[in-house]
Amino acid sequence: LCILVSFSLGFCTNLLLSQTPERILAQTNNKTEILCELKKEHTGIYWYRWSQERQNFEFLVFSNSLGKATYGANISKDKFSVHxxxxxxxxSLHIRHLHASDNGTYYCSVSQSSQLLLGSGTQLGVVDVLPLPQKTTQAPISKKPMRCVSKRNAASKKGACSPLVWVPLAASVLILLLSLVPTAHRLHRLRRRLWLRVHRQ
Incomplete structure (x- = not known):
């Protein structure tokens, strides 16, 4: 199954060839690499470049199974190589000394039944300065509201802290009162004994 490419008759894309990556953004004077994988063996591979600006489908290089390369017209061996x-x-197609003129969509291709079957294509863009990666904005961490303003004025202010202050205080007062009950009872009995002695005399 192949689909005719609109810019040239006799060329068609085919699912038997796959290219990676789909897009490349590279910096001027650097190098890059495009990988082409075939579903079955072939005696060699072609590489083409489609230029949208020039409306030109250009033959770059053919490399046979022995590694011998045949280059297109005005194609530099120092710039393109196939491994x-x-x-x-x-x-894989290696491209060195990148320049703005290298912009375009690159296709690997094999010949079958008098047709050139093309890969999925890799779009290459060459720029002088690569864009900075986008910074991920992190939402500010919300601080939990403080239950107490301070230990010093917690007792004087009403709020979420007042029970924590007054409950222990009330419990302490209650324990103190309970501890005074036996003492008061003993004092009462002692006073009663003294009163009885005085009146008996």
Missing amino acids: GVSSRTSY
Whole structure:
């Protein structure tokens, strides 16, 4: 199954070839690499570039299974090179000394039944300065409201802290009162004994 490409008859994209990555944004004078994987072995691979600006589908290089390369017209060997593996199912196009003129969509291709089957395509953009990565904005951490303003004035202010202050204080007063009950009872009995002695005499 292949789909005819609108810019040229006889070329078609095919699911038997896959390219990675889909897009590349690179800086001027740097280098980059495009990988093409084939579902089955072929005797060689072609590389083409489609320029939207020039409306031109340009042949770059053909590399056979032995690694011998044939370049297109006005294509520099120092700029483009093809590397393959022994399985003949994986090839990579290396592009050096990147320039704005290298912008375009790059296709790997194989010949089959007098047709050129194209890969999915890799869009290359070359810029002088790469954009800065976007900073992820983090929501400010909300602080939990303080239950107490301060230990010094907690007892004088009504609020969430007042029970924590008054409950222990009330409990202490209650314990103190309970501890005074036996003492008061003993004092009362002692006073009664003294009163009885005085009246008996």
